[in-house]
Amino acid sequence: MKTLGDEDYLRGYAAKALVNFKTNHLSKALENALSSEDNFSKRKAIQTIGYYSLEPHVLEKLSRIATTDSIEEVRIDATEAKEKFALKIELLDHCSAIGAAQPLTDNESRELFLVGEAFKVAAEAGHIFRPTANSDWGIDGEIEFKNERGEANGQRVYLQLKSGDSYLRTRKRDGKEIFVIKNPRHAEYWQSHAYPVLLVIRDSSGQIRWMNVTEYLQRQGTDVRQIEFQGEPFTAESVKQMRARFA
Known part of the structure; x- marks a missing residue:
């Protein structure tokens, strides 16, 4: 009993x-x-x-x-x-x-899910994610960092969010992952910002990675139309480290 x-x-x-x-x-x-x-x-x-x-x-x-x-x-x-x-x-x-x-189309649903993940990861890191109302210019949101007192400090990074396997292709000659910049004005726009722009890509397995495209374009020039994607895991810990790197 x-x-x-x-x-x-x-x-x-x-x-x-x-x-x-x-x-x-x-x-x-x-x-x-x-x-x-x-x-x-x-x-x-x-x-x-x-x-x-x-x-x-x-x-x-x-x-x-x-x-x-x-x-x-x-x-x-x-x-x-x-x-x-x-x-x-x-x-x-x-x-x-x-x-x-x-x-919503399937693609929009995937993108919206990634927006939710950005909210979650930023919150877990103790910072603030804000989506943009219009992403036509290649910016889908921003993460604003907080200081040690938990106050927003004005420092931020911008995010270009992409969800799906179609955004990256593997280059045959060296096996590197390639992201194609389909709209040339995006590269110029990303370069014009005072704060870094991060390319964040989620694949079908659920893995989310990010890369500093501002830094890449500064090395390669704005005429480049392809990015060799060398992504790092997009996690709360990586966002915490971003504040030290970019803020």
């Missing part, structure tokens, strides 16, 4: 109960727990509510807790949670704006 002391039984029972919970009920329960007098319950609610809620007023509650709660650990959790929640809402708004304009 199972008892309450059987941890495996309790975990299984809790998992089954959670599956049967309606998301809106769970979201409401977590929102109520944000006002709990029990700090353990409050912190758990703060850490998880972003997975279940899309309500803008939850962001307001998290912001208030982050600045007014008397417990430092609670304020720290709320600060991190509100930043992630704000990015989630911003991404959903961006997706809705694109989706409302016209149905």
Whole structure:
């Protein structure tokens, strides 16, 4: 016979109960727990509510807790949670704006997924990703870096995002990966920026890599129409290192 002391039984029972919970009920329960007098319950609610809620007023509650709660650990959790929640809402708004304009093609869906990955990676690194409203000029977004106090410092890098295997081909004579600059004005535009432009490519396996194309064009000249892509993994750790390299 199972008892309450059987941890495996309790975990299984809790998992089954959670599956049967309606998301809106769970979201409401977590929102109520944000006002709990029990700090353990409050912190758990703060850490998880972003997975279940899309309500803008939850962001307001998290912001208030982050600045007014008397417990430092609670304020720290709320600060991190509100930043992630704000990015989630911003991404959903961006997706809705694109989706409302016209149905997404497969290629647009892949590009949009990469935008989401850029949000995620930048947030994990402690910095800010912002998509651009119009990418016709070869810039899809930017990452603005924060200083040691967590404040945006104005330093940034720009991103050109590409998703799919068709953007890179393997050159037969040396096996190098080649990215073709289809629009010549992009190379000139990338060179004109005060901050570096990074080419970020996601392949069908899910691997995401980046390369500093500004640096490459400075060496090769703006007349070049092909880039020998030598990508580094696009991860939170690499974004952290970017601040030291570019900011």
